Amino acid sequence: MSSHDFDLLVIGAGSGGVRASRIAAGHGARVAVAEEFRVGGTCVIRGCVPKKLLVYGAHFAEDLEDAARFGWTIEGKRFDWATLRNNVADEVDRLNGLYQNTLDNNKVTTLLGHARIIDAHTVEVAGARHTAGTILIATGARPFIPDVPGAEHGITSNEIFHLPEQPRRMVIAGAGYIATEFAGVFHELGTDVTVINRSDTILRGWEPALADRLLQISLAKGLNFKLNCRLVRVEKTDAGLVLHFADGKSIETDVLLWALGRVPQTEGLGLAEVGVALNDKGAIAVDADNRSSVPSIFAVGDVTDRVQLTPVAIREGHSFADRLFGGKAWRVDYKAIPSAVFSNPPLGSVGLTEAEARNAHGEVRVFTADFRPMKNVLAGRNERALYKLVVDASTDRVVGAHMIGPDAPEILQAVAIAVKAGLTKAQFDETMALHPTMSEELVLMR
């Protein structure tokens, strides 16, 4: 047993930190985890989980509208933001408790308070110093707020779950994951939503045909977009906020949401003093085994800015703990990581876009299914789904699958197994269709 207080001290009880703590403790290590906010991290407390619950809540708006075509009469329907907000908050509290139980049941010591690294083996939490053989930084990322006058009048995804009331008008700055997801939620709830973005596209990096489909459907639903714009000033007035743009135009709104990306949370940890190097993105630089420039200090998850997704952070934390405390050396495989945007309708994607595949493989074959889901047809809802398979022509392997349409993320997870396994287009085609489903289109693309 080492002379340190703990074998492992983890900073940050989010997805990566909790998994690393639990696995290391399971291997017999004496583990502590420091957390300055709430156990559970971004995903559970103010990210994926409450967001998904809002997505469910918002989608009733269209379901109830469509219900009439299926014979249902729903009188007096009305939406109450406070009910949804409070119920989501209760669920977050429940999960927060479960995460705490996981730590307690695994005999992981929780240290509440801000952590600062004093030297390669010492961390100070809320004024008390603790030593550890190994330190793991899993502090995640925080929303980026741009340097424009009045930026402080905007809110971020941290605050949006606690809005005192549903805004009548909302402007969302950015057009990535967070922007498109909350645009879908608040538009469905009845807020007048405008998405503003610096470039002329939404969801840059996604298969362009799908991003364009989301844009077209969103426009048809009545969302507003101001692309290719530069916000220069936010002014607070008695009527709300006025956003001033470089082109001289302005927009009035009640709430401004910053959704311009997330930056690694490295401040206040004492990293420079102890010699932990950052990379050019401001993230903690780590090697393939998550080790920083200080041999006893490691980092996983968003603070390393490799792939900002919860399941990736969890796997990095698991791999770290297995390697250091379980004698099991394995590394995270970053190829073919599935990803989804819970917009309305949602998108799912795994592997290469058509352009990426052309760069990587030269000749590719592309298959698309562009169809109106059966439910939308009867509902009289003119929204088409779009599925796209990208195939390496020389091997026939499906190297990318991209979908927009109802339940696309649910379907995509299963497709990701096939893409990860390197299955060929011929094997997709050999698979019997499951009728009538939307996903049968995946095996019917000729």
Ligand code: NDP
């Ligand atoms: P994204 O990186 O998805 O999108 C950022 C948006 O902000 C883009 O539209 C980009 O414009 C714009 N932008 C970036 N920097 C600036 C700047 N300096 N000035 C003006 N505009 C800027 O970020 P999000 O905040 O939406 O999400 C952060 C990350 O969190 C995601 O990348 C994802 O990894 C993760 N996440 C995942 C979710 C999921 O899995 N469903 C849900 C939510 C978040 P453009 O690219 O057009 O130039």
